[in-house]
Each structure stands twice: as structure tokens, then as C-alpha cells.
Amino acid sequence: MKLDAKTPEGPIAEKWGRHKFTNKLVNPANRRKYNIIIVGTGLAGGSAAATLAEQGYNVTAFCYQDSPRRAHSIAAQGGINAAKNYQNDGDSVFRLFYDTVKGGDFRSREANVHRLAEVSANIIDQCVAQGVPFAREYGGLLANRSFGGAQVSRTFYARGATGQQLLLGAYSALSKQIGLGTVKMYNRHEMLDLVLVDGHAKGIITRNLVSGEIKSWAADAVVLATGGYSNVFFLSTNATGCNSTAIMRAYKKGAGFANPCYTQIHPTCIPQAGDHQSKLTLMSESLRNDGRVWVPKNAADCEKDPNQIPEEDRDYFLERKYPSFGNLAPRDIASRAAKEACDEGRGVGPGKRGVYLDFAEAIKRLGEPAIRERYGNLFDIYERITGENAYIQPMRIYPAPHYTMGGLWVDYNLQSTIPGCFVIGEANFSDHGANRLGASALMQGLADGYFVLPYTLPNYLAGEKPGSASTDMADFKEAEEAVNAFSQKLLDTKGSRSPRSLHLDLGRIMWEKCGMARNEAGLKEALEQIQNIREEFNTNLKVTGSGKSLNQELERAGRLAEFIDLAEIMCHDALERDESCGGHFREEHQSHDGEAVRQDENFAHVGVWEYKGSGEKPVLHKEPLVFNDVQLAVRSYK
Amino acid sequence: MNLKLKIWRQDDKSSAGRFQDYEISDISPDSSFLEMLDLLNEQLVEKGEESVAFDHDCREGVCGMCSLTINGVPHGGERGTTTCQLHMRKFQDGETITIEPFRANAFPVLRDLVVDRGGFDKIIQAGGFITCRVGSAQDANLTPIPKPVADSAFDFAACIGCGACVASCKNASAMLFTGAKISHMNSLPHGKPEKDRRALAMVAAMDEAGFGNCRNYGECAAVCPKEIPLDVIAKMNRDYAVATVKDFLGIG
Amino acid sequence: MSNPCCRHLNSSIGKKYLMALSGLVLAGFVFVHMLGNLQAFLGQEALNAYAYKLQSIPAVLWGFRFFLLAVTIVHVATAISLVRENRAARPKPNGEEKFVQATVGSRSMGFSGALLFGFIVFHVLHYTVKVTHPGYKDMHYHLSKAHKDVHDVYTMIVTGFQEQWISALYIVCMAFLCLHLSHGVSSLFQTLGIRNETWRKRLDAIAVAYGWAIFIGFVSVPVAVLAGALPLPG
Numbered sequence A: 001m002k003l004d005a006k007t008p009e010g011p012i013a014e015k016w017g018r019h020k021f022t023n024k025l026v027n028p029a030n031r032r033k034y035n036i037i038i039v040g041t042g043l044a045g046g047s048a049a050a051t052l053a054e055q056g057y058n059v060t061a062f063c064y065q066d067s068p069r070r071a072h073s074i075a076a077q078g079g080i081n082a083a084k085n086y087q088n089d090g091d092s093v094f095r096l097f098y099d100t101v102k103g104g105d106f107r108s109r110e111a112n113v114h115r116l117a118e119v120s121a122n123i124i125d126q127c128v129a130q131g132v133p134f135a136r137e138y139g140g141l142l143a144n145r146s147f148g149g150a151q152v153s154r155t156f157y158a159r160g161a162t163g164q165q166l167l168l169g170a171y172s173a174l175s176k177q178i179g180l181g182t183v184k185m186y187n188r189h190e191m192l193d194l195v196l197v198d199g200h201a202k203g204i205i206t207r208n209l210v211s212g213e214i215k216s217w218a219a220d221a222v223v224l225a226t227g228g229y230s231n232v233f234f235l236s237t238n239a240t241g242c243n244s245t246a247i248m249r250a251y252k253k254g255a256g257f258a259n260p261c262y263t264q265i266h267p268t269c270i271p272q273a274g275d276h277q278s279k280l281t282l283m284s285e286s287l288r289n290d291g292r293v294w295v296p297k298n299a300a301d302c303e304k305d306p307n308q309i310p311e312e313d314r315d316y317f318l319e320r321k322y323p324s325f326g327n328l329a330p331r332d333i334a335s336r337a338a339k340e341a342c343d344e345g346r347g348v349g350p351g352k353r354g355v356y357l358d359f360a361e362a363i364k365r366l367g368e369p370a371i372r373e374r375y376g377n378l379f380d381i382y383e384r385i386t387g388e389n390a391y392i393q394p395m396r397i398y399p400a401p402h403y404t405m406g407g408l409w410v411d412y413n414l415q416s417t418i419p420g421c422f423v424i425g426e427a428n429f430s431d432h433g434a435n436r437l438g439a440s441a442l443m444q445g446l447a448d449g450y451f452v453l454p455y456t457l458p459n460y461l462a463g464e465k466p467g468s469a470s471t472d473m474a475d476f477k478e479a480e481e482a483v484n485a486f487s488q489k490l491l492d493t494k495g496s497r498s499p500r501s502l503h504l505d506l507g508r509i510m511w512e513k514c515g516m517a518r519n520e521a522g523l524k525e526a527l528e529q530i531q532n533i534r535e536e537f538n539t540n541l542k543v544t545g546s547g548k549s550l551n552q553e554l555e556r557a558g559r560l561a562e563f564i565d566l567a568e569i570m571c572h573d574a575l576e577r578d579e580s581c582g583g584h585f586r587e588e589h590q591s592h593d594g595e596a597v598r599q600d601e602n603f604a605h606v607g608v609w610e611y612k613g614s615g616e617k618p619v620l621h622k623e624p625l626v627f628n629d630v631q632l633a634v635r636s637y638k
Numbered sequence B: 001m002n003l004k005l006k007i008w009r010q011d012d013k014s015s016a017g018r019f020q021d022y023e024i025s026d027i028s029p030d031s032s033f034l035e036m037l038d039l040l041n042e043q044l045v046e047k048g049e050e051s052v053a054f055d056h057d058c059r060e061g062v063c064g065m066c067s068l069t070i071n072g073v074p075h076g077g078e079r080g081t082t083t084c085q086l087h088m089r090k091f092q093d094g095e096t097i098t099i100e101p102f103r104a105n106a107f108p109v110l111r112d113l114v115v116d117r118g119g120f121d122k123i124i125q126a127g128g129f130i131t132c133r134v135g136s137a138q139d140a141n142l143t144p145i146p147k148p149v150a151d152s153a154f155d156f157a158a159c160i161g162c163g164a165c166v167a168s169c170k171n172a173s174a175m176l177f178t179g180a181k182i183s184h185m186n187s188l189p190h191g192k193p194e195k196d197r198r199a200l201a202m203v204a205a206m207d208e209a210g211f212g213n214c215r216n217y218g219e220c221a222a223v224c225p226k227e228i229p230l231d232v233i234a235k236m237n238r239d240y241a242v243a244t245v246k247d248f249l250g251i252g
Numbered sequence C: 001m002s003n004p005c006c007r008h009l010n011s012s013i014g015k016k017y018l019m020a021l022s023g024l025v026l027a028g029f030v031f032v033h034m035l036g037n038l039q040a041f042l043g044q045e046a047l048n049a050y051a052y053k054l055q056s057i058p059a060v061l062w063g064f065r066f067f068l069l070a071v072t073i074v075h076v077a078t079a080i081s082l083v084r085e086n087r088a089a090r091p092k093p094n095g096e097e098k099f100v101q102a103t104v105g106s107r108s109m110g111f112s113g114a115l116l117f118g119f120i121v122f123h124v125l126h127y128t129v130k131v132t133h134p135g136y137k138d139m140h141y142h143l144s145k146a147h148k149d150v151h152d153v154y155t156m157i158v159t160g161f162q163e164q165w166i167s168a169l170y171i172v173c174m175a176f177l178c179l180h181l182s183h184g185v186s187s188l189f190q191t192l193g194i195r196n197e198t199w200r201k202r203l204d205a206i207a208v209a210y211g212w213a214i215f216i217g218f219v220s221v222p223v224a225v226l227a228g229a230l231p232l233p234g
């Protein structure tokens, strides 16, 4: 596997401009002869489909929900970053670039991140022009808030529903093109395989989730925008349908998988209430601006009514450990501190997996109306889910898997190691290194879709003869047959374990051994346990219903199959990366006070895994990371 | 909790459906309504039966994928709450719960509780967008928008496209949904150039998709999980009338 | 239907506009009609003079009648088309049918409207064409001021309502008119797009008040007749 990042020459601020100029263009009259498949129509895929169609290409797009408007981008609450410097507080493209590289714990590719920061401002312009109702000040200009890990206010937001409003913006642009006939949209279609012709990605196989029909689609290029894979943990803040199937199929067809172990755990989620739980709900991080995080000092107090525990018996552990950042410590740090407290047996709530987020003091200081004004909707969500009133009783929170920085490896053009297979949005690994800053994922998805891919994909197309692949080719027939055979196998296993129950087991292993903190022994154990789960899956799975109709059990089973293989490379990667960085915390590598310690000499690289066949250990390749414009430094939030 | 469930089962679009009774026990009052159905499905699979198909995705009340008419009310009747956010503690132990798909001829049942809400997409495709070629946007702060205008645009834009308004309406009218989108875009300065065209085209698409006519029952706004106000229908009517008159006079 | 106005009027919202505008005219008509009827309390002379004034210029009378007929036809035809389309848009409920907040008035517009249609037909046959009671035709009155012999509307009404079943029928129909208007009058503001969240509650209240005012105004005549407060002259 050759990893050529194709980073353009020149000073960092000029790379993208030069690259756009040197990229080949496709003659407008020829564009409609090219067919592009886009799998996934969230922020990344939706914006890319709309833009490429607007440029004149023929786009065929797919999503598994019943409408593109439902992609999981919709759930993002907090906001989107952009280097506009509207607040006149010293922000700039370079500062956003710097913050992102630092926030990612120096594990991302400089040139990509700089480009992201450059186009960020255009995203806001584009979205506002599309009618996204961002929050505004009384003067009518756009409002900003600050977000974790930054000292400037550069986050644009639309109440607590920024992702929703941005996605509806992209969806409306996409809808316009669908109405014009330039995009053919297939809802309730799941991509089950990628088809290569002569080593180039030329099509996909899908299952129509309503009729069960397995079908081939040929095109001149394939774009994957299928989002993240946090659902490998079963319980995460992702939508229940989020899956890794598309990227895993591409991986198995030769695409390198980069940094699979980089996962982000979000500190403020509502804790699990019991085994019935199907997903975890994120509570905006902004709560930590006024809430104080604590657990009882003595494990014996954990069952007590929190309001009866006196001040001196409470341990405000974030304030104690990180006096200068206190309750606002970055996500990974706050998450780990909560886990430690619970590991010591001082957790609260069901299963003793939770810590208090207490507003009593803020309510005393500011009054209940002020708190209601700021967080009323979050308190409502909390009450709806837990039945508890956070105005009189502290909230309980616990970290949960939230975002995956890892993903398919892409070069500067967002092309994977398979020519013609492009990957955008959370599905790729590109911009966030080992940890993503809040409000940067939305920015990346839209940057990829609106402003980057529409310049880089045509460069590939310009070298391809349009319409060279067709679904009559043997490559398609073979892939289709394999997909059919696999579905049939799932239905025919007729064992006794439901897909959900197996997924629960897998999730538990991953959460315990490859979650917030990892160690060598645990990861090795996990690798063995995953083998057992695969064995169970192959021999003892039970899928009812048929393949010829809407069958959600079959969908679950198919997704689980890929999650199992993904879990394995995650553990391999976590084991191989013998350092702590960002969201990847190896217990062997921490300072005396429990901070992550990077090993830059050995691990300043992207770890890229190459598939070697089922049951074989994948092979690791490395893309070295070179830092010319920022200095590697220790992240400190003390 | 122990519950009796009366659930609509239907094989596909073309077959007839029927209610089927199920019993389920030991449900935690802390579980959500959909988690209760997850557990029911686990039990069905265990018995070798086909699970009950229902739509869901985000499970946090924002994607609009979940549906279900519960005891006769879409999303179950708790104000401002989607089915996925509904929790079992709101039900009585021993209660019989009737669960049906969203009902409207424009929303054909695909299987069990899953319906096809594609009509909504058609409405948006007809005009639910503000045209702006990528790269051609002016600086975002060039056009100030008064805060009240921006805030109310957000209120209208909050619609999640779930279809409960249609399901609750005895006339299967999609006017709350369509009105919300038209009101959102027509109230913003950027949306003004296409205002008339948008109103005419979206209403035409709404009619074409087979939704009924609003008769001002107000059920839709009462069940809407995002509490979209009836105002949006009035606004849409007004915009439509203005557009019609302009069209007739050949101006604008 | 290529003319834009026809095309748009035939759409869902177009039809609602027709419904609302025709409803507005009808609601206005009943108000004026009610004021006219109340003149019965001013005495035989006043009512008959008023009735005569209305009918003295045939062109105006017939012009008005055609207009009213046309409006009624539009109102009824649109109502039928809306109700039919709505039935087609929604399958028969399989399970429970529940209303969360829709008022009785809004839910019974079709029924109350149909009943009103029946009422109007009967009413016109009764008091205008007088086929049900040909004897009404022979009632005459001499206007003392104008020195004219005119139809004695006052006597006709009082005679009419002295028949208890007629009074009962009118009173019941007026109740449905009240119901129809208590939703219709607020609804038409919504349909015409001249209502917002602040005015919604106010208009709802105004509509109910309007419905009751119309009810009381109309019903007072038959009630007064039955109670003997409006006696036959002489």
C-alpha cells in the first residue's frame, strides 16, 4: 500500500490556492457525461451532492434513512467554528489552524487542517445565504459563543440545534437538485459493497431496505460520506442506524483504514439507566460553564440523597485536579477523571456509573430564572429521560462514545488508497488528529462537501473516460452474488443469539477494554473476546424474517458483521500505538498526575491498516507527520 | 411494568394489515417507548417470530424518523415530545397500549409501523430551498437580520419533518409542515426573491402528493413535537394569496 | 385551467379562500338579516316598511338574490369538494380515533353546513316562495306613512312561529348556525392569513361571541312569538 499524501508544495497558506489552480478542470459540456455515486447524504455527502450536481455532474446519492434530512448530522447541538473574527478577539485562519492541530494532540496533517481553516469562513457565508437561522445579536449581526479548547469566540450556533439547521440547509440545496433531476436520490438504500474495476472504484452494491432488492450501480467515481463508527460500542450518542459498513467494505477492497483507535468520549452524557438502554443522550457541554462536577468523598455515601451530603464530604475532582480550567477541562480529560472516580467506587446512580453535575451553587448565585433561561431545554430533556428535576437535585452525567477521529485514509484530495474512491466527513480520518475540538466536525463535513471535493474530484474525473463501467461487468455480478450469499448466510444460520444481544456484548468489551482508557493486557484480551463473538456470530446468530422484505433484524446483523471486524482493527491499532495522545489514552503512558504522555519520536505518524483477508492480521503502514508551521508541545490545561 | 400491546402488523404496501395482541412484562419505567419495543422484538426473535418493524434513528427527538400513533395520538400525546423521547413512566402498569402507523393515504404503510413519508421530500424539492450557488454567497454579516426575525425563522425551521401533523389531522393535511418551511424561508431577507414562486410551487407539490385540505382543526399544532404554531398556516395562506394575485396580474 | 387565477383557485389553498370569502359574505348576510328580523320588535309597521324597502326595486332585489345564490353555490360546492378530497386523503381509521384539541364546532362544519343548506331551502320555500303555507300570500298591510298596500311580513312571521314545530325547527337550526359560525368566523381569518398567535385567542373568542349573538338575535323572534310577546295584530 502506497501512502502518498499529495500535499502541494509551497508555504502553507498558499498550498490550497495553488492546488486549485493546478488541478485539471472538466469542460462544462462534458460534465453531465460523468456519473458520481455519493453514499451518505449528511452534511458532508449532502453538500457534496448538491455542489457537484450544481456544477453539472450527474449524481446518484444514497442514504439508509427515509429522507436525506435525517442523517445523524442533525443531532449536533453546540455549533460550528469559523475563522471570521467577527468578535474582534484576535481570531484568524492561522489561529484556528493552530488550535485544531494542537487540540488534535499533533496527530493531524498540517496542510489539510490549514485548508479547513481557510474555507471555514466561506461555510458561514454559504449557510446564511441558504437561510440557516443562526443566532443573532440585537444589532442583527451574527452571534458567537466560545467552545472548549479555544480562547476566542468563533462558534456560530442556532440555539441547541446547529447541526439540524445546517443539515436542513444542505438538504434544501440537495432537494433543489433532486427536483431538477441532476441528483437521483435513493432513500432507504444501504450500501453493502464497493465494486472495483481494474483497481478503480466504479460502483457499489446496495440493498433496498424496503423490498430487499440487491442491486448494482455503476459510476465514474464513488464518494463515501457515511459518518462515524461510534456505534461499535453499541451505546453511543450516535443514531441507532449509524454504521461502518460502507467504509469497512471499502477497507476490505483495499482502502487503508487510518487511526481506527482514535475515538472521542464526550464527558456530559446522561448515564445508562439499565440494560434496556439503546443509546446515550448527549447534554451540551455548555452545562459545564455553570455546573460543578463532584462525587462523594466516601464510597459509602454514594447511595445517599446528594442534597444530604455535606460540602466537606464532596470531592469536586475537576476543580481539585485542574485548578485553572476546573470544570471546563477538555473533553478527554474530564471524561477520564469521571471514569477514575467511578473506578474508585465513588460513582453514583444506577450501576454506580455516573458523577454529579450540580447547579445548586449557580442557582443560588444567579437565581433559578437565569439558569432556566440558559439551560431550560437541557433540563427538560434530562427530566424527560431520567424523570429527575435538576433544579432541585444534581444532574447525573457520565462519558459516552461520541465521535470517531479515525476513518478511511485519504490524501490531500480526499481520495482513499483506492483510486476513484473519495471519502469525506466523519468517515475519513483527515483533520482532527487524535482529538476533535468541539464545533469542528460540522465545519469539516461542510468544508469537504461544499468547498474541497468539488475541486479535487473533477481532477480525477478529468483523467477518466466517462461511462467506462457498466453493471453488466463481471465485477458487479460477482460482488452482487457475494452480497446475496452473505445475506442468505445470515438468515440461514438459525442459531439462538439475536443481533442486538451480540452487539451488546461486543459493545461492552470495546467500552471496557478499548474505551476511555486502554492497556496492553486489556487490548489483548479484547482481541480474543472479539474472536469469540465472531465465532458466535458465524455459528449461533438468529435472524428472523426474510431477505425479500423490510427486515430490520437483517439490517442489524449485516451492520454488526462489519462492526466486529472493525472492533478488531481498533484494538490492533490501540495496541500498536504505544503512547497516549488525545482520545487515545494508554494507561502505560501517563504522567505521575495522570496526564496523557505522547511519544513523538515513535508515533508522530498516521497508522494506516491494510486488509489482508478474513481472519488474517491486517498490516500497518505509516504516514509520517511533519510539522513545519506549529511546534510540537505538551497539551496542558492545568 | 407489565403491559398489553395492540400492534398493527402488515407485511407490505399491498397486503392488508391487522392488529395483533402482545403481552410484555418487566419493563423498566425508565426505558423509552422505543426501548420497550426493542425488548418486545428481542422476545419475538427468541420465539422465532418476525420482529415489529418501526422507524427510528437518532432517538433524541431531532431526526424526525420515529413515528407511531400511540393510543390514537401521534407521538403519544405528551406535549412537545417525539415517540423516541416518550418514556414508559408516563404509562400505567397493566395498561393496554394501541400502536398504529401514522395514518394518511399520502403515507402508505411499507411494513408494520413503517410508512413512506416521501411526499414531504417532494414538497421541499418543489421550492423548499433558497437558491445560492456555492461560492457565490456574500459575507454573512452584510445583511443584518433583526433578532426577532431570525428567532422566529428558527422557530419555523425547527420542524423535524416527522409527519405527526399529517397523521393527527383528520383531513391528512400537510399544511403545518409546508407552512413551517414556507414561513421560515419567506421571512428571511435571503428568501425573499423566491418568495412567491416558492409558495405557489410548494403548495402545488403538496396537493399533488395527495395530502388533504386544512379545515383549521388545530390538531396538528397540538401534537407537533416541535410545537410549530398554527401561525405558519396563516402565513402560508397569505403568501399564497399574494403570489396568486401577482401571478394573475402578471407582476412580480 | 391555464389561467393562473383559476389554476391557483383550484388548489387546496385556493379552495380555502373561496370557502372563506363566501363564508364571510354569508356571515355578513345573516347579521344584516338578523338586524332586519329584530325590527319585528319595533312593531308591525316598522318591519313591513323595512321589508317593503328591500323589495321595492326589482333590479336590486334580483341582483342581490343572484349574488347570494352564487355565493351559496360556491360555498356549498367548495365544501363538498373539500370534504371529498379530505376523505380520499385519509383512510378509515383502524384503531382508536382521538381528538387532542379540535373543537366540536370545527369537527361538525360539514354536518352543520349540510343542515344549514337544508334549512335555507326550507326557509326560502317557507317564507319567500311560501309554497309550504300558500296562505301567507294573502296577508296584506297598509303602510300608513307611504300609503301603500304591501305584504304583511309581520303577520306572516308571527303566524308562522305560532306553529310550534316550525319554531322548534328554526331554533334548532339556529343552534347549528351558531356552531357553524363560532368556528367559521375565526377560521376565516386563519384562512385569509390575517391572524397571528396574539390574535388567535381573541379571534376565537370573537367568533364564539358572534355565533351566540346571531343565535340570540334570530331565536329571540320565535321565542317571543311563543311567549306571546309578539302578538298577532288586532
Ligand SMILES: Cc1cc2nc3c(=O)[nH]c(=O)nc-3n(C[C@H](O)[C@H](O)[C@H](O)COP(=O)(O)OP(=O)(O)OC[C@H]3O[C@@H](n4cnc5c(N)ncnc54)[C@H](O)[C@@H]3O)c2cc1C
Pocket: A039, A040, A041, A042, A043, A044, A045, A062, A063, A064, A065, A068, A071, A072, A073, A074, A075, A076, A077, A078, A079, A080, A081, A162, A163, A189, A190, A191, A192, A225, A226, A227, A228, A237, A238, A239, A242, A243, A245, A246, A282, A402, A403, A424, A425, A426, A427, A438, A439, A440, A441, A442, A443, A445
Ligand atoms: C450527539 C452529537 C452531537 C454533536 N455535536 C457537534 C457539534 O456541536 N459540533 C460539531 O462540529 N460536531 C458535532 N458532532 C459531530 C458531527 O455531528 C458529525 O461528525 C458530523 O455531522 C458527521 O457528518 P457526516 O456527513 O460525515 O455523517 P452523517 O451525518 O452521519 O451522515 C451519514 C450519512 O451516510 C448514510 N449512510 C451511512 N451508512 C450507510 C450505508 N451503509 N449505506 C448508505 N448510506 C449510509 C446515512 O444515511 C447518512 O446520510 C456531534 C455528534 C453527535 C453524535
Ligand code: HEM
Pocket: C030, C033, C037, C051, C065, C068, C116, C120, C123, C124, C127, C128, C153, C157, C170, C177, C218, C219, C221, C222
Ligand atoms: C328566526 C330566524 C329567521 C327568520 C324569522 C327569517 C325570516 C325571513 C323572512 C320573513 C324572509 C322573507 C322575506 C320576504 O320574502 O319578505 C326571509 C328570507 C330569507 N332568509 Fe330568513 N329568517 C331567519 C333566519 C334565516 C337564516 C339563519 C338564514 C341563512 C342562513 C336566512 C336566509 C334567508 C334567505 C336566503 C332569504 C331569502 C331572501 C330573498 O332573496 O328574498 N334566514 N327570512
Ligand code: HEM
Pocket: B214, B215, B216, C016, C019, C020, C021, C022, C023, C024, C026, C027, C030, C072, C075, C076, C079, C080, C106, C109, C110, C112, C113, C114, C116, C117, C118, C120, C180, C181, C183, C184, C185, C187, C188, C189, C191, C192
Ligand atoms: C349552505 C350550506 C352550508 C354548507 C354545506 C357549509 C359548509 C361549510 C364547510 C364545510 C365549511 C368549511 C369548514 C372548514 O374548512 O372547516 C364552511 C365554512 C364556513 N361557513 Fe359554511 N356552510 C354552509 C352555510 C353557511 C352559512 C349559511 C354561513 C353563514 C351564515 C356559513 C359560514 C361559514 C363560514 C364563515 C365559514 C368559514 C370559512 C373558513 O373556514 O375560512 N356557511 N362551511
Ligand code: SF4
Pocket: B158, B159, B160, B161, B162, B163, B164, B165, B166, B176, B177, B180, B220, B223, B224, B225, B226, B227, B228
Ligand atoms: S410541523 Fe411538527 S408535526 Fe409536522 S412534520 Fe414538522 S415537526 Fe412534525
Ligand code: F3S
Pocket: B168, B169, B170, B171, B172, B173, B174, B175, B176, B213, B214, B215, B216, B217, B218, B219, B220, B221, B230
Ligand atoms: S389538524 Fe388539519 S385541519 Fe388544519 S389546522 Fe391542522 S392541518
Ligand code: FES
Pocket: B055, B056, B057, B058, B059, B060, B061, B062, B063, B064, B065, B066, B082, B083, B084, B085
Ligand atoms: S428517532 Fe429521531 S426523532 Fe425520534
